[in-house]
Amino acid sequence: MAQRDIKPAGENIGEFLAAQQEKSTLRFLTCGSVDDGKSTLIGRLLYDTKLIFEDQLAALEAESKKHGTTGSDVDLALLVDGLEAEREQGITIDVAYRFFATPARRFIVADTPGHEQYTRNMATGASTAELAIILVDAQQGILQQTRRHCYIASLLGIRHVVLAVNKIDLVDFSQTTFDEIVAEFDEFAEALNFDTAVAIPMSARFGDNVTSKSASTSWYDGPSLLEHLETVDVSSRNGEPPLRFPVQYVNRPSSDFRGYCGTIASGQIAKGDSVVVAKSGKSAKVHRIITHGEETSRAEAGDAATVLLDAEIEVSRGNMLVAPDNRPHVADQFMANLIWFDEQRLLPGRSYILRTECDRTNATITELKYRVDINTFSHDAAKFLEMNEIGVCNVSTQSPIVFDEYDSNRQTGAFVLIDRITNATAGAGMIQFPLRRASNVHWQALDVDKESRADMKHQKPVVLWFTGLSGSGKSTIANLLEKKLHAEGRHTTILDGDNVRHGLNRDLGFTDEDRVENIRRIGETSKLMVEAGLITIVSFISPFRAERRMVREMLEDSEFVEVFVDTPFEECVRRDPKGCTRARSKGRSRTLPASIHPTKLRNARMFT
């Protein structure tokens, strides 16, 4: 790869390579609205640092003629707009990573798109970046999207920003325009807590103040962009953070070797150190350390290590080895910032898979506190989050996870939520703090338990979950079944959708969120019934596969049986005693959600 610090071949390559080794790497991202000149800026950086090869340049010239927007000049933006669709539409649609180096530093650039609907790509790029370049078009000044980008950068923990006031050539290199934009920026950026925020007037297209200072902006006395990138200090302001070693993989080639593998998230670890296993609180001493395939006496943040302990204690993937005197939180409830990516909105109460770097568990959002309007930064009440929205919520996990506050540790304070059905990465979260409830209220160890209650009744408790359209005959079958069981001396109970709606769930309506909550409560109630040793018959229209699965997961494997009453739609309409199905077929549904359709319900059988 050609670079600015090329030495002619034959000169001391060894020295050159040694110098390469010493360099630090800065990861930054560029964000701006469409046409602010992001791609041109990155193209310019690559071009001026001589990272463009001749064949690429030739291809570029050919393409500029075809798609370019710069007339007869070479369009630098085409160099980085990777995918065909983008080239055709002339927009950047996905985050891309570029690499370049100068004698002082190496750089990894996340090039992220400016579209509103692509917030997720920006968040992706920001999650691993240390600095953000926020582009604005000098002719347009600060836009709503500029605020949005700043907010996301700040939310994702970026502490250093550059405000690149681009296309300064088109406003005659005007200092007044520049100063006005900077003043407006300062006003809202103050709340965002950046450690450094540097504004630079520039022209990406013509190179002013990109890699060297421009004569056209003599009134500007700050650094050029590249100078700033080469020198900015992005080390943590939190001082030396404590040891966090998430266990990723247990390596057990033989009975006398049990190595815990992972990447040290923060702090350091040395042979002989005492460490604590976060989830159990048990401690042990470090017996051996292997990093990158070699025995060593210590390892530090960023190393991929294998650690052996001197005691046989239980540690598996998802646990963490930590400093005894400075431990992380271990809790199953916490408050977090959440960015939503999925087309299916976030619904409180729905069960998702939560993943941290090495751990996974089931999780639900127990409460959506508010949605953040990222243009005004105001907090609005909300019942759900749509794609690209950001909110603050309480999260409850099925089992406790180990974490730090995101503000103090980006590695151990982050998580993503995965949709249980589609496996899509649906959202990303940054933990604020644990909720007290979780750490204070411990589970009661009960002497009389589920088993002893069931034994006394001489039966195996189970939930029989009937689903089907209104009018399909669920309740009739359920009632007959209960009579039969009763006659055989079984202890039973029945939860009927309509009856529960009159009592326990009287406060719920028919929105999607309420339907989810409805099922969740029925699920929890069934679980209590099963714990009481009862055969529990539930008769319910339960349209969402995700919720049925959630209930199934609350119970043991053998305790949940789903029964789908498969009556043809027309027949349901004909005999529906409450007129609900009929109402729907006339387009006036009260109880049937639009998403319910006979063909969809057939999937339910797969669950039995």
Add this chain to the structure above:
Amino acid sequence: MLASGSHLRRLEAESIHIFREVAASFSKPVMLYSIGKDSSVMLRLAMKAFYPAKPPFPFLHVDTTWKFREMIEFRDRMARELDFDQIVHINEDGVRDGIGPFEHGSNTHTHIMKTVALRQALDKHGFDAAFGGARRDEEKSRAKERIFSFRDANHGWDPKNQRPEMWKIYNTRVGKGESIRVFPLSNWTELDIWQYIMLEDIPIVPLYFAKKRPIVERDGMLLLRDDERLQLKPGEEIQERMVRFRTLGCYPLTGAIESNADSLEAIIGEMLTARTSERQGRLIDRDEAGSMEMKKREGYF
């Protein structure tokens, strides 16, 4: 050992992390071993990731039957020396139909003997994750590739529907028949690869070093006459020329460059002053700017 905190050590750690993540969360991973320099680096990283154990997955080579002979020798030597579990897959339908680059052209040959062959192998063994050596600096459409890249049940890649990849938290969930391609070298550059090979003393196929070789010049490319299947056209002749290869693939599709670089230092020196990018020697990207992206959508790595 690499200096602590150094740039290559960071890259090494990142790659090791990726290897372990796959081993911990997939039921049947495989490493696609293409015998080139990037594969050699991946092999070393995989050995380090699980040391003192061996990598807990097999190595798959999709053999198009047109690879350089020295590549095959090297492959078998590595498998013997490092004692890893090797699978070689050849598209037997293609062999039966006599598919080859001379008769059918590079596109058809690559599609049948490489893309289709790869899909066959993945389906046959039911692999749910496959490591590949692609780097983001190689080519424009690769710059947008995730580290964990989702493929549908037909091995298709949908550039508009990629999973967001945050921090080091990877979404490793796949449905039945779906799979993930994993790229541990995503953030390495060509220079990083060479430097690592040098510092770590990693064996590579000798074709990377300059040597006098029997060369035929055709369509502006310098082809090595690796066996009898390369037949001379009228006016062509075989010349002994000092050449080396910057990338390795099927010998009729891979052009050599004239060079005197017979050591790693010399190769790196040459690369630092080179004015053409690495993939240029490969026919596959030449057709038009978007061709790599199209191949990827079809399931080429």
